[in-house]
Amino acid sequence: MNKKIIVVIIGFLWVAISAGMIISKQHTLRTGKTVVLETVPVDPRDFLRGDYVVLRYKLSSLDLNQIESDKPYYRPGENIYVKLKPKGKYWEAADISGKKEAVADGTFLKGKVRDYDLKTRKLEAAYGIESYFVPEGEGKVIVKNMRGNKSSVSVEVLVDSSGSALIKKVYIEM
């Protein structure tokens, strides 16, 4: 094949991939419903993307003894759909299901099972909103301030109709 054609195809491929990533995230930003989640941060650094704050939510650890589930157990790596309901200032998990249709009548988050304990029926999940990137050097300062002042941290998240979520804002109340 002509090398010139190949280089053009690679260029288009790169543009398509980056555009695909941007468009899917922009879709969530444009159409998503805002929910506020309570969180606790910690502060590592990523080689590629710099300082970030790890956000751990109440939703990250779900007790199936307290939340309704249509499945007896879940496997690591399995997709889950967590129906959310507002409770006071924050949104919390109401139901959990392995099928999207079961929770589609309300606002729900799509996540992935990281771990499930058969004995305690506790489930660890990730929703793709566990990292918040900040300018270099600011991660440690933010976390130090938050810990020192025992301030509460919440995250404003946009959730679209497929359950995909995107962080909009992080609120630190001193």
Next chain:
Amino acid sequence: MIFSLIFWLVAIYIAMRGFSQRHRQMHRWLQRELPLWEEKNIINIEQGNTLLGLYKLKRLEPARKMDMAKALTLVGAIFVGLGVIFFVASNWQKIPAHLRAFMLLPITLFTLYAGYFFSYEKQGFSQLGRSLLLLASLFWGGAIALIGQIYNIPVSENWYIMLLWAFPIVPIAVFFKNDYVHILASFLFVIWNFLYTVNNNIANYYYPIIIFTLILPTAKNLIISRRINIIGLVGASLYCCFYKYEWLSLFISAGLLAHYLTQREERVYLYSACLSFIFWAITFFTIHQQQPNIYFLLPIGFILYLTYRDDLKENLVICLVGLMAWLNLTLASLSQIWGYAFDPLSFITFQSSLGIIIYNAGIISKKKGYLFFEVYKALGYLVTFTCTYLLSFRLVLETDTGKTNPAYLYASFFVTVIIILLIIDKARSGYFKNKDTRLELAALLATLIGNSIMLTNPQAVSVNTVVANAMLVIFALTNIFLGVEIKRPFVFTLGIVIFALFIITRYIDLGWKLKEKSLFFIVGGLIILSLGTILEKQRRKIIEKMNTQ
């Protein structure tokens, strides 16, 4: 498991079909020697081509040399690429993130085109073009990372960013035959697999499939890239042991073996297939702890056959270590079934017995003129010596004293009986008539007797400590005398080293308990220095004498 057997039978069948190319090594030698003969005018180029044609061989491509200008453009490209990645990581707020992304993407595309332009359109700038294509690939990684940063894609999904970085640069590596990008992509795939497994807690079958079908076939002339991918695959097999992914390690092992059978120039394929297979055996044990693994034997037998057929000394070591590991895992399974606890003494003496039997295999191979007798002897010696050295520590003998594991105990005695039978057979054939072989016999018997004393009387820790240390001294002395007898400076020096190691270890052992450690080290250091000087002087004298004789 029946599928595993079927799979290996199919692999063996495929291998049998490829047996017509038996003279691979000779071919490689001819390919390497031919340019030299032509240079020395022993033969001309036409005759060289005729010779190659006779064996249906291709001329080896001369190794590419890298001059300063080429190196500079490459280093420059790497520096600029890394600079951009660090710039992305700094998350510099003075330029809004979206603007940074919209700036970086056109720059990436422009660099990509410039790489193509200098490689193919402009004469005389091909190296610059290659470096620019590498730079474009690095920029592409920066662009993907930046998009991930803007949308806060979590770090647990970094595998996804790695994949989006690695895959789209593969066409550059393949279609433009860019070695640098191939190496970069190989490296990124290794990281991707690691991150994917760690973050998702599931076996990543996509990784070996991509490597076997896409990356390795396109890395035929690229040794660095091949090695990176092989290390990545063996690494993936290794962590199957921790994550209990039984089939993945077997799949990787089979894939590597298939690659070796189809392209036998790369011996490392067989080494890594063998290693992956051993990791599979370990994974099998971690999953089915009470089920001895009988499926191991047929494939390892086949790998051993390939090792002998293709004269692969290094692989024999891997196979023997694998067989030792398998024997131990089998005994561990039986211990689990019968409810026996682990006990260091019987475990180590069993390894020592295995070492002696491997050493004996070396003696038999030498006598019968088989290949690799020195590998057996060296490995057997190393295993037996290491075990004796470990047993010379009182702490090892004290641990779980008296809780002898019957599975290991009976296995040790069984191996000892075999060794005695072998020794009797050799004695009857007159093998021990010479002084050097009698020294070998002395060391063998000392180890056997020492091991038996320790095994039959595990409670007597003090006696056993003396026995193990005596064995260590006998090891040193037999080496020294054997070295003089057969006039091999290496064997003689090894004896001196063992003796020095014995002195230092025991000194530290005894002196460590003293309160005044500074004095202990100063005095000890001075004694060792003096002893070392005397020993070195004597050693040189004897070696000089050996050389003059």
